[in-house]
Amino acid sequence: MWLNTTWFVLYVVIIAGYVILDGFDLGVGMLSPFLSRDDTDKRILLNSIGPVWDGNEVWLVLGGGALFAAFPLVYASLFSGFYTAMMLVLFVLILRTVAIEFRSKRQSARWRALWDWVFFGSSFGITLLLGVALGNVIQGVALDQDGNMSVNLVDLLNPYSIAVGVAAVAMLCLHGAIFLTQKVEGELLERVTKLIPKLMAVFFTLMTLLIAWTLFLDEEITTNYRDRLWIGIFPLLGLLAVLASWRFISQKQYLSGFVSSACMIALLLATVAAGMYPVLIPSSTNPAYDLTVTNAASASETLTVMLVIAVIGMPFVLMYTAGVYFFFRGKVRLDEESY
Amino acid sequence: MTTEMLHRIQFGLTVSFHFIFPPMSLGVGLILIIFGVKSVRTKDPKWRQLSMFWVKIYGLIFSMGIATGIVQEFEFGTNWAAYSRFVGNIFGSLLAAEGIFAFMLEGGFLGLMLFGGTKLGNKMWLFATTMVVAGATFSATWIVMANSWMQTPQGYEIKDVGNGDQAFMTSFREVVFTPSFGPRILHLIAASWMVGTSLVLSVAAYYLIKKRHVELAKTMIRVALPIFTVLAVLQVVLFGANQAIEVTNEQPEKLAAMEGLYKSTTCAPMYIIGWTDPDNETTTGLSIPCMLSILSYQSPQAKVTGLEAFPKDEWANASVVFQVYHLMIDLGMLFIAIGGLACLLWVWKRKLWDQRWMLWVLVSSIVLTELATLSGWWTAEFGRQPWIVWQILKTDGAQSPNVSFSQVAFSIGMFVVLYAIVFTMFLSLLNRMIKEGPKPPDEEGFSDSLPDSFGEIFRHRSRVSSGGD
Numbered sequence: 001m002w003l004n005t006t007w008f009v010l011y012v013v014i015i016a017g018y019v020i021l022d023g024f025d026l027g028v029g030m031l032s033p034f035l036s037r038d039d040t041d042k043r044i045l046l047n048s049i050g051p052v053w054d055g056n057e058v059w060l061v062l063g064g065g066a067l068f069a070a071f072p073l074v075y076a077s078l079f080s081g082f083y084t085a086m087m088l089v090l091f092v093l094i095l096r097t098v099a100i101e102f103r104s105k106r107q108s109a110r111w112r113a114l115w116d117w118v119f120f121g122s123s124f125g126i127t128l129l130l131g132v133a134l135g136n137v138i139q140g141v142a143l144d145q146d147g148n149m150s151v152n153l154v155d156l157l158n159p160y161s162i163a164v165g166v167a168a169v170a171m172l173c174l175h176g177a178i179f180l181t182q183k184v185e186g187e188l189l190e191r192v193t194k195l196i197p198k199l200m201a202v203f204f205t206l207m208t209l210l211i212a213w214t215l216f217l218d219e220e221i222t223t224n225y226r227d228r229l230w231i232g233i234f235p236l237l238g239l240l241a242v243l244a245s246w247r248f249i250s251q252k253q254y255l256s257g258f259v260s261s262a263c264m265i266a267l268l269l270a271t272v273a274a275g276m277y278p279v280l281i282p283s284s285t286n287p288a289y290d291l292t293v294t295n296a297a298s299a300s301e302t303l304t305v306m307l308v309i310a311v312i313g314m315p316f317v318l319m320y321t322a323g324v325y326f327f328f329r330g331k332v333r334l335d336e337e338s339y
Numbered sequence: 340m341t342t343e344m345l346h347r348i349q350f351g352l353t354v355s356f357h358f359i360f361p362p363m364s365l366g367v368g369l370i371l372i373i374f375g376v377k378s379v380r381t382k383d384p385k386w387r388q389l390s391m392f393w394v395k396i397y398g399l400i401f402s403m404g405i406a407t408g409i410v411q412e413f414e415f416g417t418n419w420a421a422y423s424r425f426v427g428n429i430f431g432s433l434l435a436a437e438g439i440f441a442f443m444l445e446g447g448f449l450g451l452m453l454f455g456g457t458k459l460g461n462k463m464w465l466f467a468t469t470m471v472v473a474g475a476t477f478s479a480t481w482i483v484m485a486n487s488w489m490q491t492p493q494g495y496e497i498k499d500v501g502n503g504d505q506a507f508m509t510s511f512r513e514v515v516f517t518p519s520f521g522p523r524i525l526h527l528i529a530a531s532w533m534v535g536t537s538l539v540l541s542v543a544a545y546y547l548i549k550k551r552h553v554e555l556a557k558t559m560i561r562v563a564l565p566i567f568t569v570l571a572v573l574q575v576v577l578f579g580a581n582q583a584i585e586v587t588n589e590q591p592e593k594l595a596a597m598e599g600l601y602k603s604t605t606c607a608p609m610y611i612i613g614w615t616d617p618d619n620e621t622t623t624g625l626s627i628p629c630m631l632s633i634l635s636y637q638s639p640q641a642k643v644t645g646l647e648a649f650p651k652d653e654w655a656n657a658s659v660v661f662q663v664y665h666l667m668i669d670l671g672m673l674f675i676a677i678g679g680l681a682c683l684l685w686v687w688k689r690k691l692w693d694q695r696w697m698l699w700v701l702v703s704s705i706v707l708t709e710l711a712t713l714s715g716w717w718t719a720e721f722g723r724q725p726w727i728v729w730q731i732l733k734t735d736g737a738q739s740p741n742v743s744f745s746q747v748a749f750s751i752g753m754f755v756v757l758y759a760i761v762f763t764m765f766l767s768l769l770n771r772m773i774k775e776g777p778k779p780p781d782e783e784g785f786s787d788s789l790p791d792s793f794g795e796i797f798r799h800r801s802r803v804s805s806g807g808d
Contacts, residue, residue, distance in 0.1 A: 062438035064438075065438035066435045069435035072423055073502060075431065080417055080741055094410070098403075101399065146740075295501070309435070317447070324450055336778075337453065
């Protein structure tokens with residue numbers, strides 16, 4: 001059991017790693033049309049994420065692989081059940097990759113405008129869709145006895161899930177803007193710093209409404225918070241992190257502001273995870289069909305091997321991720337190799 | 340048309356399209372390491388110039404590999420849910436290990452490699468490049484491990500713990516080192532290096548034809564041609580032959596389908612070109628007598644088992660497997676001829692530099708090596724049918740039961756359109772990069788003051804950022 005719980009925690013860590021890292025580059029993508037005045041601005045924004053975005057996206061691939069290995073039944077049920085939505089996510093991911101890669105390879109203004117639009121649209125689409133998926137998972141999905149479900153796109157887009165999606169968009173826009181404070185300067189920085197308070201107000205309002213709505217829904221997550229009060233520490237710390245981030249940004253301590261924002265994302269995901277545990281996917285048909293850390297997991301042999309692999313591999317991953325971010329720290333300067 | 344068939348078509352299309360790119364990046368990666376080593380050793384600026392030219396192409400190829408690779412990571416769950424439940428314990432762990440050990444390494448250092456040209460000295464750039472290429476190689480290794488487990492599974496037991504039959508791991512070592520893994524990874528790495536070197540040959544030959552960047556083009560050919568030729572020979576006589584022996588031992592019915600051999604025969608022939616008809620159990624064409632017996636058992640009189648020894652409902656589609664296999668074999672032979680001839684022309688008074696017909700052959704070589712590599716995979720995968728996991732789980736029944744015909748039809752349509760657009764643009768950008776050619780060294784923004792050790796990177800960064808202004 002402790003192995004299954006460890007993998008649950010590790011899985012949340014991987015998701016948090018993905019949302020924190022790819023989150024800011026999705027945010028930059030969504031903000032790009034609103035922050036840039038000319039092509040140079042656009043290139044600066046694109047190059048702020050240039051050397052790191054594909055490394056960030058790898059966390060999603062890791063998330064897929066780790067889910068497959070640790071909780072294969074969730075991997076199978078979730079992605080086949082959300083088939084059409086998942087296919088859309090994949091299409092949009094491909095479009096985003098090629099948009100970043102292709103955009104600056106030609107001078108033509110129309111070519112660049114097209115890919116700018118795709119970059120914005122795909123960043124927005126991925127964030128919204130992943131948020132909607134999370135919203136559906138929180139509410140529970142129609143899993144049958146064999147762990148199968150088939151949810152079409154229209155059913156996925158229910159009001160609560162859309163609200164989660166919109167909150168995710170606001171969160172990553174904010175996170176992206178906070179990231180940009182370290183990367184841009186001059187007028188662009190002014191625009192970013194002016195935008196942050198507005199984004200923060202929107203995010204804060206949406207988040208408060210969303211929490212109220214979740215409590216009102218009275219799903220398993222609400223019951224769990226009532227039963228184990230101590231997990232309330234996660235949302236409380238999350239709130240503290242938002243406030244800290246606010247304070248650091250207004251004092252122009254941008255790096256600390258970004259770290260606080262990253263902590264906030266991790267804490268919000270922990271809030272959801274702690275409320276769900278031990279359930280991974282609740283079944284709206286019958287609680288007995290819930291996919292949990294025990295009934296959906298791989299056997300202990302596999303989980304042990306995987307844990308050894310993670311313990312050996314993760315320190316290296318964290319080490320060179322940190323190294324690369326350190327190397328590319330500081331404001332963006334366009335040169336021969338830039339996008 | 341069944342829904343299972345549609346799932347197969349989608350997976351086959353997306354994975355084949357994906358696999359255009361990884362061998363190119365593995366092979367070009369090898370070339371980049373060679374350029375990097377030369378640059379460190381000789382300090383001749385042409386090596387740096389070549390590196391910076393090829394690293395841009397590498398970046399484009401790599402991003403295509405990432406974009407299409409993410410699809411593969413999730414497609415087992417979306418389209419093959421029953422398979423995913425059955426093998427998650429084993430197959431999933433190999434994919435996850437790939438993520439942690441390989442993909443992260445590539446993704447982490449890729450930025451340094453692609454954007455480090457103006458920020459890193461020769462040694463540190465070589466280090467970053469080596470890390471990316473090592474990551475890509477590990478990645479291929481884990482994927483071949485996973486696929487080899489589907490071909491020759493071991494180290495598992497099948498139990499039902501309340502979720503239907505599932506394969507559980509009994510030994511990770513056995514799962515990782517299945518009998519087919521060794522021969523297959525050698526065959527695949529050699530094939531990938533041939534794809535990469537042929538891309539370099541192709542670009543260089545184009546420059547020689549157009550009389551542009553002539554000296555650089557000659558340098559590229561001097562590096563790539565010997566590697567290509569040696570690998571072409573090794574691929575046939577060593578790696579390919581080795582794999583044929585492995586298939587003979589582990590998957591005899593696949594071997595029989597590959598050669599269209601229906602009756603168990605001594606002195607079995609190997610076809611060069613031909614046609615097999617599984618319904619009438621006949622194969623006609625041009626063949627080398629006894630060659631299959633020699634290839635499989637190193638003896639002309641050895642008896643090779645024919646398809647008749649196996650139940651007919653467990654035969655692969657022999658007419659398809661036969662064709663894709665022979666396409667690969669024939670191309671493999673052709674590569675020896677191309678490489679050998681080009682080497683001869685080169686050694687013989689440097690005739691290669693102005694033999695336009697030979698240069699055009701080299702230009703086309705990238706298409707041929709890609710085709711050979713894909714046919715190799717098609718042989719392995721069509722040859723495994725009707726099994727998704729060899730003799731444990733049938734492909735029919737491994738698909739997602741909850742995904743409908745129209746859902747898959749729709750996603751196939753989307754993939755075809757999207758991949759067609761993306762591939763067209765990829766080719767046009769690649770073409771543009773090649774036409775622009777390597778930039779003169781002084782335009783690369785490179786200077787001797789760039790940091791060239793870990794110490795310099797982490798202590799004296801200020802010097803670099805001021806240098807970049």
